[in-house]
Amino acid sequence: MHGGAAPQVRAAAQVRLLMRADDLMSALLRIALDDKQPVQARLVAIRDGLDRAGLASKQEIEIGVTARPTYEDVLEGVLVDVAEDRDEDPNVLDAEVVDDTEEREKDHDRREADRAERKALTPQRTRPKVSTEERAAQERELLAQSPAEPETRASQxxxxxxxxxxxxxxxxxxxxxxxxxxxx
Known part of the structure; x- marks a missing residue:
């Protein structure tokens, strides 16, 4: 962000590293040959030294382009064509399509009849139509009939x-x- 990725800055850093390459390689070799260093650190130093000297093993990467499989390719081994697989086994029964529309209609009609019968047997309560004024008069009358609350000190x-x-x-x-x- 502050010029570190600029081409001239990167080129200068690369020149500095190349000038110090011999010193860095000798430090790497000292680590690789030092018996006091852990084995893992020594192995890393040896591998890095051989790599920089161009003596590391070659690594091959294969890149290939293949077409993505279609759904037909994926399902090819799963689906079986029934026409090809007919061997007329006597133990296999063929499926029969049953039109159950008539059966469902009969069941629906039966449920509706049951519902109508239950409704007919249930006593229907109807409320009389009362206007707002009549209802207010009824409430006033009920309030007048209800016993008065006892007088308390808090109510006074x-x-x-x-x-x-x-x-x-x-x-x-x-x-x-x-x-x-x-x-x-």
Missing amino acids: LTREEYMLARDRGANFSSRGLGRNSGQG
């Missing part, structure tokens, strides 16, 4: 009084009935 307070009492520690549970939590 405004929201602000209730919140202030809760902040001071008043207990408005069914057992506390507005008493302060410090009271017995």
